[in-house]
């Protein structure tokens with residue numbers, strides 16, 4: 001599933017293209033990509049609506065509509081967008097599942113080879129209910145190390161699992177949790193509540209550093225992720241532990257290990273993460 005940097009990259013790509021544009025017609029050619037109503041019903045509700053903005057909260061991508069509703073996009077692993085006057089290159093976009101024809105004669109295309117993702121039209125109150133369950137945004141200036149300590153303090157869950165819990169901190173997933181813990185030199189198996197203040201400060205810096213770096217690199221291309229119009233992210237070149245089981249740690253030379261925590265792979269260095 002795309003994490004904060006990938007969703008933010010897509011948001012930044014889409015926002016200037018869509019904001020202020022009106023949907024002339026929306027078509028969904030694969031019925032299972034509309035999650036909470038029939039495709040026909042969603043098409044009817046979107047026709048004539050204007051995009052008021054494109055927002056991100058945690059890993060959620062939200063297309064704001066001028067009637068106050070939100071079109072939530074669940075990107076999962078294989079969803080990707082393209083925008084243009086013509087359909088994108090068939091080599092990259094072979095399974096177009098949705099088309100939004102815009103009033104500037106361009107079309108927003110959504111392709112989803114595995115059809116794991118989809119669209120969900122939410123009333124403002126419905127979204128407020130979802131958002132109430134999300135922790136703070138780690139890149140907001142108001143998010144301090146003390147704040148991170150409060151969110152994780154007293155938790156007996158391993159720190160890696162606590163970071164994946166979206167109600168503690170929003171937007172961090174499996175890739176960036178492993179990477180942040182390596183940068184902070186913290187063993188992913190330690191109980192979250194055992195980190196001292198200095199370690200919480202290191203982790204706070206590491207989380208923000210790794211997320212900012214990944215946004216600057218347009219995300220990490222792992223499996224199917226693409227930014228808008230088929231562009232790849234580049235942060236996979238900056239990964240230090242994720243997917244590197246058996247390789248040497250760049251910091252201490254120890255062999256990087258993979259373990260499974262709460263059903264997800266964790267990559268870490270047993271030599272320098274204490």
Ligand SMILES: [Zn+2]
Nearest residue numbers: 249252269272
């Ligand atoms: Zn190491």
